[in-house]
Amino acid sequence: MAYPYQIKSLEDYQQQYQQSVIDPEGFWANVADHFYWRRKWDKVLDWNFKDPDVKWFTGGKLNITENCLDRHLGTLGNTPAIIWEPNDPEERHRVITYRDLYNKVCQFANVLKNNGVKKGDRVCIYMGMIPELAIAVLACARIGAIHSVVFGGFSAQSIADRIQDAQASLVITCDGAFRGNKDIPLKSVIDDALIGCPSVKKVIVCTRTRTPVSMIKGRDLWWEDEIKQVETMGNPPCPAEEMDAEDMLFILYTSGSTGKPKGVVHTVGGYMVYANYTFVNTFQYQPGEVYFCTADVGWITGHSYIIYGPLSAGATTLMFEGVPTYPDAGRLWSIVDKFRVNILYTAPTAIRSLMGYGLGPVNHKDLSSLRKLGSVGEPINEEAWHWFKDHIGKGRCPIVDTWWQTETGGIMITPIAGITKEKPGYATLPLPGIQPILVDETGKEVTGNNVNGNLCIKFPWPGMLRTTYGDHERCRTTYFATYENLYFTGDGCLRDEDGYYRITGRVDDVLNVSGHRIGTAEVENAINMHAGVVESAVVGYPHDIKGQGIYAYVITERQTHDPELTKKDILQTVSRIIGPIAKPDKIQFVSGLPKTRSGKIMRRILRKIAEGELDNLGDISTLLDPVVVEEIKRGRL
Known part of the structure; x- marks a missing residue:
C-alpha cells in the first residue's frame, strides 16, 4: 500500500480513532513522519483555545511544494499530475505531468522573484480555472509568499476589500475567463478594484480569452513575456524557500456574520499533513486513480482537494474550467467517460440541478470507471443522494457526504469510502483526530444518542485555522468565545441512535x-x-x-x-x-x-x-x- 496511514477496514478506523483520542500527538507525529521535512519538529502540539493559540510541529522546517512536487519526481515524474478540461469541449485538453508541473512552478516562482515578491508578501490571485491558477498558487508557496485566491465571480469591491485587508503587493489575473456561455472580464474587474489599492505594485496577466484589456505601463505585465525572460536566463531551478511549520501558507476570505469578510489563515505544516491525510483516507485513494473535484480553486475545496491534498499524495487531479450544464447537462458525465474518472467529488447543488434534466444526459455515457463518489458544501438531501448513488454510481459506488469548513482546512466528519456504513443525509462519523461534541445554548454538553445540539470540536487538529488575518480578536470571538474551551462551528447537528452525525444547518447569521x-x-x-x-x-x-x-x-x-x-x-x-x-x-x-x-x-x-x-x-x-x-x-x- 502506498500510504501506510491509510485506513484499511472499520476495525482499523476504530483503532486509529481511539489512538488519535488517547495519544493525539503520537498519532499525528506518525502521519507527519511520512512527509519530507528539512528539519523535524521539536514539539508536536502546543495549544490553548482561550487566546486561541494553536501550534503544530513546532520547530519543523519544510516547504509544501517539495512534498507536492520534488519528492514525486523520481517515481512519478511522467505521471499526470493535472488533467485540464477546457470550458469548450471542442478545445484540446491538457495533461501536465509531475515533471512538467515542477518545471512550470519553478519558472513562475522565478517570475515572482524577478518582480520583487519575497517570503511573507501577500499575493492576490483572481483567475479562471486554468492550470496557470494551480501553477501560481504553488509558485507562491515555493518562495514563501502568502497566496490569497479570490473566486472569479466576485465584484471589484469585494476584491478591493480583500486586497486592502491583506495589503497584497502583487495581483495575478487573466485577460478574461470562460465559464459556460459567459466570458468574464477578469482584468477589467481588477482594474476597477485597484483604484483604491495603493499596496499593489504589479499585476501579472495571463492570456486566456484574448479579450482587449488595458495594460498600465510600469504596473501591468503579460505572464507570457515574464516567462520568456526566465527562459532567456536558461530556466534556472527555483530552490524551495525553507518555511517554519507555523509560517502562513495562505489567506482565504470567508463570509462572517458581520459585513466584513474574514481572512482565514492556514499554516504550512499542519495544513499539509491534514489535507493529505483526509484526501487519502476519505476517498480511499489508490495510486493511479483519476480524481475529479468539480469545485473552483477560489474556495477551500479547491485548495485542499484539487491542489494540495491530491498533489501531496502523488495523485492525478482533474481541473475543469466550465460548468456542469455547458454545452449541455451531460458535461460532467462526458468528462467521466472521456478520462475514465475513478473518483468524482461534487456539490449537492450540482447534483440537484442535473437531476432536473432527467436521465437523458446520463444515458449513453460510460460511467463504469467510477469507483467512489463524494459530496461537499452542504448536507446532501436524501433524494439527491439516491439519484447520485443509483444513476451515477450505478448502485456500486460508495458516497462520502463530507462535512467541513474553510476554517477546518480539511474534511472533519465523513463516511470513509467503502468502509463506513452509509446513511443518506448523514455525514456519519468523525475522522481520526477529530473530537466533536454537541452542546446546548448554555454550553452544557448534550450526551448520548438521538440528541440535537450545536456542533463544537473540543481538541485541536492540524488543519485548523490559526487566526483571522490582521484581527486575532475576531478569530477568538467568532470561533472560541461562544463556548469555553471549544471551537464553535456555527452549525446545528443531530446525533442518531448509531452515533452518526447529521448537520442540520447554520445556527448563526450565515447562509449556505x-x-x-x-x-x-x-x-x-x-x-x-x-x-x-x-x-x-x-x-x-x-x-x-x-x-x-x-x-x-x-x-x-x-x-x-x-x-x-x-x-x-x-x-x-x-x-x-x-x-x-x-x-x-x-x-x-x-x-x-x-x-x-x-x-x-x-x-x-x-x-x-x-x-x-x-x-x-x-x-x-x-x-x-x-x-x-x-x-x-x-x-x-
Whole structure:
C-alpha cells in the first residue's frame, strides 16, 4: 500500500480513532513522519483555545511544494499530475505531468522573484480555472509568499476589500475567463478594484480569452513575456524557500456574520499533513486513480482537494474550467467517460440541478470507471443522494457526504469510502483526530444518542485555522468565545441512535447558498447601499436547487412606482458590491421590520415567514409593533 496511514477496514478506523483520542500527538507525529521535512519538529502540539493559540510541529522546517512536487519526481515524474478540461469541449485538453508541473512552478516562482515578491508578501490571485491558477498558487508557496485566491465571480469591491485587508503587493489575473456561455472580464474587474489599492505594485496577466484589456505601463505585465525572460536566463531551478511549520501558507476570505469578510489563515505544516491525510483516507485513494473535484480553486475545496491534498499524495487531479450544464447537462458525465474518472467529488447543488434534466444526459455515457463518489458544501438531501448513488454510481459506488469548513482546512466528519456504513443525509462519523461534541445554548454538553445540539470540536487538529488575518480578536470571538474551551462551528447537528452525525444547518447569521457561505450582514449592507433603500433584513429559505435561497425584506424611502424595476436595480447593486453569487432570490417590499423594543430585528420570525410557516411564529408580544408581522405575512412571495 502506498500510504501506510491509510485506513484499511472499520476495525482499523476504530483503532486509529481511539489512538488519535488517547495519544493525539503520537498519532499525528506518525502521519507527519511520512512527509519530507528539512528539519523535524521539536514539539508536536502546543495549544490553548482561550487566546486561541494553536501550534503544530513546532520547530519543523519544510516547504509544501517539495512534498507536492520534488519528492514525486523520481517515481512519478511522467505521471499526470493535472488533467485540464477546457470550458469548450471542442478545445484540446491538457495533461501536465509531475515533471512538467515542477518545471512550470519553478519558472513562475522565478517570475515572482524577478518582480520583487519575497517570503511573507501577500499575493492576490483572481483567475479562471486554468492550470496557470494551480501553477501560481504553488509558485507562491515555493518562495514563501502568502497566496490569497479570490473566486472569479466576485465584484471589484469585494476584491478591493480583500486586497486592502491583506495589503497584497502583487495581483495575478487573466485577460478574461470562460465559464459556460459567459466570458468574464477578469482584468477589467481588477482594474476597477485597484483604484483604491495603493499596496499593489504589479499585476501579472495571463492570456486566456484574448479579450482587449488595458495594460498600465510600469504596473501591468503579460505572464507570457515574464516567462520568456526566465527562459532567456536558461530556466534556472527555483530552490524551495525553507518555511517554519507555523509560517502562513495562505489567506482565504470567508463570509462572517458581520459585513466584513474574514481572512482565514492556514499554516504550512499542519495544513499539509491534514489535507493529505483526509484526501487519502476519505476517498480511499489508490495510486493511479483519476480524481475529479468539480469545485473552483477560489474556495477551500479547491485548495485542499484539487491542489494540495491530491498533489501531496502523488495523485492525478482533474481541473475543469466550465460548468456542469455547458454545452449541455451531460458535461460532467462526458468528462467521466472521456478520462475514465475513478473518483468524482461534487456539490449537492450540482447534483440537484442535473437531476432536473432527467436521465437523458446520463444515458449513453460510460460511467463504469467510477469507483467512489463524494459530496461537499452542504448536507446532501436524501433524494439527491439516491439519484447520485443509483444513476451515477450505478448502485456500486460508495458516497462520502463530507462535512467541513474553510476554517477546518480539511474534511472533519465523513463516511470513509467503502468502509463506513452509509446513511443518506448523514455525514456519519468523525475522522481520526477529530473530537466533536454537541452542546446546548448554555454550553452544557448534550450526551448520548438521538440528541440535537450545536456542533463544537473540543481538541485541536492540524488543519485548523490559526487566526483571522490582521484581527486575532475576531478569530477568538467568532470561533472560541461562544463556548469555553471549544471551537464553535456555527452549525446545528443531530446525533442518531448509531452515533452518526447529521448537520442540520447554520445556527448563526450565515447562509449556505449552493455550498457557499454568505453573511446576511454582508448582503444587507449591499442592499442598503442602493439609493432608495432605508433598511433591509435578509434570511435563508429552502430552495430546490441551491439548498438555501436568499429572501430579502426591504423598506424603501417612498412607495415604489415600478417594483419590478426597483428589484432589478437592487440586484444590480448587490452584484456590483459583492458579486452575482449574493443576489437575493426573492425581494419583498415592506413598510417595517419586526423589531424588539431595543431595536433588534427578530430574524426568527422573518425566517419562518420566508419558509411558509405562517401559523407557527412563536411569541411576538415582545415586538415594538406586532402589526407589522401581519402585513409581512400577507405580502409573502
